[in-house]
Amino acid sequence: MSGIKYDNIQNRLPLTGIVFFLAYFLSMLTDRNYAALFLGGRLSLASYVADIAGTLLTSFVFVELSIFYSRWLFRYISFTGKPYCGLFVKALLLLLMNNLMVWCFSTLGIILCEESHSFFYQGLYTISVIATFISYLYTGAHYMESVIQAEQQRKELEIRLLKEKEHAAQMQLEILKSQIDPHFMFNNFSILSELIMENPMAADKFLEHLSNVYRYVVQNLKRNTVSILEEITFLRSYIYLIKMRYEDAVCIALDETLSRSEGLIPPVCLQLLVENAIKHNQLSAVQPLKIYIYREKNYIAVENDLRPIASEFASTGIGLQNIVGRYFLLCEEKPLIEKQENIYCVKLPIIHETP
Numbered sequence: 385m386s387g388i389k390y391d392n393i394q395n396r397l398p399l400t401g402i403v404f405f406l407a408y409f410l411s412m413l414t415d416r417n418y419a420a421l422f423l424g425g426r427l428s429l430a431s432y433v434a435d436i437a438g439t440l441l442t443s444f445v446f447v448e449l450s451i452f453y454s455r456w457l458f459r460y461i462s463f464t465g466k467p468y469c470g471l472f473v474k475a476l477l478l479l480l481m482n483n484l485m486v487w488c489f490s491t492l493g494i495i496l497c498e499e500s501h502s503f504f505y506q507g508l509y510t511i512s513v514i515a516t517f518i519s520y521l522y523t524g525a526h527y528m529e530s531v532i533q534a535e536q537q538r539k540e541l542e543i544r545l546l547k548e549k550e551h552a553a554q555m556q557l558e559i560l561k562s563q564i565d566p567h568f569m570f571n572n573f574s575i576l577s578e579l580i581m582e583n584p585m586a587a588d589k590f591l592e593h594l595s596n597v598y599r600y601v602v603q604n605l606k607r608n609t610v611s612i613l614e615e616i617t618f619l620r621s622y623i624y625l626i627k628m629r630y631e632d633a634v635c636i637a638l639d640e641t642l643s644r645s646e647g648l649i650p651p652v653c654l655q656l657l658v659e660n661a662i663k664h665n666q667l668s669a670v671q672p673l674k675i676y677i678y679r680e681k682n683y684i685a686v687e688n689d690l691r692p693i694a695s696e697f698a699s700t701g702i703g704l705q706n707i708v709g710r711y712f713l714l715c716e717e718k719p720l721i722e723k724q725e726n727i728y729c730v731k732l733p734i735i736h737e738t739p
Contacts, residue, residue, distance in 0.1 A: 396451060399518050403443040406518075407511045442511050446482065450519035453481045478519075482512045572597075575629045590628050597621050601652055608714055609648035609735055612684070616643050619654050619677070626662065632669040634662060639678035647734035650710045654686060657730050660703045661688035683720065683731035690728040704730065 412423070427435070457474045486508050572594055579587035600618045604610055616638070623636050636658065658675055665688065667673035675688040704721075711717055711733065720731040 396447060399447045399451075399515075399522060400440070400444045403447055403511060403514045403518055404440050406514045407439055407443060410510055410514070439511070442508065443515065446485070446511050446515035447519055449485055450478060450482060450515045451523065453478050454519055454523035479513075479516050482516045483509075486512045572625065575625070579629065586628060590625060593621055593625050593628075597625065604651035607651060608710075610651045612645045612647055612649060612734070613643050615649055615651065615654055618652075619658070622655050622658070626658070630662070630667065633667045633672050634675065635672045636675045637677065639676075642677070642679055642684065645679055645684075645734070647736055649684065649732055649735060650707065650714065653707050653710075653732055654684070656703055656707060657686040657732075661686070661728070664692060665689060666691040666693050680731060682734050684734060685729055685731045687727060687729040690723070690726050707732070 454474070457477055489508055576587060576590060576594065579590050597618065600621070604614075619638065623638065626634055626636065654677065658677075661675050662673065665673050671691075673689055673691070675686065677684070677686050679685070704719075707730075708719060711719060715733070715735055715737075717733045717735075719733065720729075722729040722731070
């Protein structure tokens, strides 16, 4: 048991002194004849020395035996989760062991001396009880100290593990958020390069709106969540860019009541879902791709026609996996993904508490 110092004899010697003085004090109080004999000066110097030496030696022996028993009990009898119950049981066992030692010494004295000395046996019992009490307080205090230290270490370890887990989750979240930027810019620079060749004036306007959209992305990279209003405002700018690029080939219907919805979502999630729908489905002016963005209970749904293109682009593994990963780290909820014959829908949970 860490933290217990009774293996050091220097720390145990004061206990012998305490037992020695208490034994004399109690003997004087309980036995008037002994007090009169001892304090009356009727004993010889040799008798005084023998009495004091015998009491001191007996005190030392019983203290050492009590410490040994306590150490053995604390080491081999465990009361994990019930330390106070353990202290009570060990106190009883320690008292029984010391009484057994008194009986052994008394029996040995009868055998050696061939006569009974009640005065000697009473003194042994008194010293035994005092030694039991003093040593129990000593070892019990260290036992409780070790229990408290172990509990503190356990709590500190739990706190450290939670901080490490939180730090690891935050680092993973930062990695996921950092993926938004190149993914977003790669697709829109492709659109811009085509517009520069087809319509330079439209490209200039597109670049202006693209910079506004990109500013939103950069400003929110360090934020885990944004309000629904902020995200919808950003999405309107993004939809403008989409309409400039695809014109009538993409039809996006945005529920205006979303702007009045309270709650939070991870930034740029709606844009990623719209971008994925356009990237992976067929679209044309004759048969435009329809995308609906609306609220359904505690979710924001992004629903689109399901018309997969014959040969899809190689996936970078970001898009939807990015959104799922961020939601798990933020609130351990998962977006709902519903796929029917002609409809594909992703529903994002609305977060009501700031992670």
